[in-house]
Amino acid sequence: MDLTDRQKRILRTVVELYIETAEPVGSKSILERSDLRVSSATVRNEMAELTALGLLEQPHTSAGRIPAPKGYRFYVNDLMEEHRLSLQETERLNQALHLKIREMDRVMDEAGRLISQLTQYPAFALSSGAARVTVKRFDVLLVERQAFIAVVMTSNGHLSNRLFRLPYVMDRQQLQLLASLLNGSFTGLTLEEFTPELIRSASQAMEDGAGLVTMVISFAMEVLEEQRSKLVRTAGLDSILSHPEYRDLDRAQPLMRYLSQEENVGALSVPEGETTRILIGPENVHEALKDSSVVLATYDMGDNTRGVIGVVGPTRMDYATVLARLEYFAKGLSQLFEQNQLPTAGEKEDV
Amino acid sequence: MDLTDRQKRILRTVVELYIETAEPVGSKSILERSDLRVSSATVRNEMAELTALGLLEQPHTSAGRIPAPKGYRFYVNDLMEEHRLSLQETERLNQALHLKIREMDRVMDEAGRLISQLTQYPAFALSSGAARVTVKRFDVLLVERQAFIAVVMTSNGHLSNRLFRLPYVMDRQQLQLLASLLNGSFTGLTLEEFTPELIRSASQAMEDGAGLVTMVISFAMEVLEEQRSKLVRTAGLDSILSHPEYRDLDRAQPLMRYLSQEENVGALSVPEGETTRILIGPENVHEALKDSSVVLATYDMGDNTRGVIGVVGPTRMDYATVLARLEYFAKGLSQLFEQNQLPTAGEKEDV
């Protein structure tokens, strides 16, 4: 797409004016805004050209122009200046990042909420579950004579535990045996490798405490399952309604539905190798997003896994600002994970 | 409020018809529905009476009547028949209750989601944090020479753990000491009783490992704090928009805002001694709920604490059905907590 300088200037002005006002932009307002030294007729001619190229569109014959998705795309790729965060903004973001929260769920909760507040769009946070999780280590703790706690540490540094009660008395030795058996046979295995045969043979090795093995193993499997699955948090749904493009319920409702379903939001992702992504209107696969845009940024969760945070809004979104804030926030999250000790209720495991 | 039988019949018919259709109810449709054997004029007279009593209201002179908040209240208290769940409904609810989820957060997540699906109204689930939580027991597990896991069991049966890394090597004996120290000084205390002095004196007792005490203790304090705080989950916000009374964005938006804020929803409660509660329109304290209704039901979380589940909808809500479903679901949750082992990642502690 080759545009003259003047055309670029015009396109950019249209986009920015439209982002501001949500009203179709006429030739005169362009002149007011940009410092083009031409007449409105010239601008009109250029706009006709840009429309022919599919960069602008006209809601109806006698209205101004609004950016077409292609126009936004061009703007985002080539025209948009990087938004420089103001001191206030970084201040606010930093403050938001000083959440002293340890649990994964909470972090994501907060992240979503904060981004939404910060951008005025509905936001979400995803943690892409660790692809290949294994149990790294089992521990068993005798609590009373008839109860013990099993602690499972997974390869991604997460710790889970559960209390088990038993109908009979258990001795320390038996527990010892259980622990070494579990550590011997089930560490380093992915969920799939927990085969029924393996479990059976381990149970048999345990003799009279055979039930214990299956109990703890099924707990471990739950943990693996959970660690593998994505965590999705959405926040700020209410802010949808404050944007004029969603005044129309027929637009707002499908979007809300979409955002209310975890599997939808969970499917949004950033291609390997990139750290951010912008999806404009029809570039979205899902029908419900066809006239909305999505801005995504990735953060580093430590153990080679990336999480995603993002916002959804009208195509008339303030891409520059949103992107800048999102990136900054994502970087902050990465740092949190790095220096800190997030993974759920435990500390990050480095090796 | 004394009403004749006929008046009650009419009021009830108006309410039920209006719940169904969302349209003002005229004298003729009342005759069609109920088996009153009088003329429409008589009904009109009665309706005028009911209106004078503040039980019905008229959107405008030439329209039918709609129930006033007082009318709903009367209906709910005296007229409403208990909704009998159909086989399908119980089926569906039972299915929903067979979530094999252990973690508190998840249960609440699911509960909210399910109730919303089941009722078609936005729903929420609250766990009212245990009022007086203490640490019941500390455990420490050596993981490597320079790392250990601390496990904290609280009085409400919750288990939390965290991994601590250290810059120096630690021996088993030291850990032993740490554990007995913690168990000796900090069990049975509420958060407030973790005084700086106590912590200081305990640290000193530990000599070279003084840092360990403060680390674990501050972790324990986080856990207590967390156990004490409410958990609020909201779901199904999108279903708001499918009800005609919220077609008007100026109604929908404040409600969504309200529901998006945890502290608002967290404030909803059921008085001691009751198990359910219905709040109709202006009976609600919060401005945003003035023309919506809330139905609440409590469930038993085991350790003398009650959780609340509820839905929010237009005053024209199908109270009977919603209440029945909510109660059933709440009972199911109570059972889950009872037989099962919910509290977060651990099992319920019975004594």
Next chain:
DNA sequence: ATTTAGCACTCTGCCCTTCTGAGTGCTAAT
């Protein structure tokens, strides 16, 4: 003393028309 038939009246929602103003596209002149 109730109940009812009958009727005039009220008001909303809908459709249709008109009008206005913003903004265009085109033509002819520069």
Next chain:
DNA sequence: ATTAGCACTCAGAAGGGCAGAGTGCTAAAT
């Protein structure tokens, strides 16, 4: 290539008229 000028288009607001639902009241009937 640019511009002034002008006719044209169209959405949205404003207003008028109409139909239908439903009321409240009066006077008659039970």
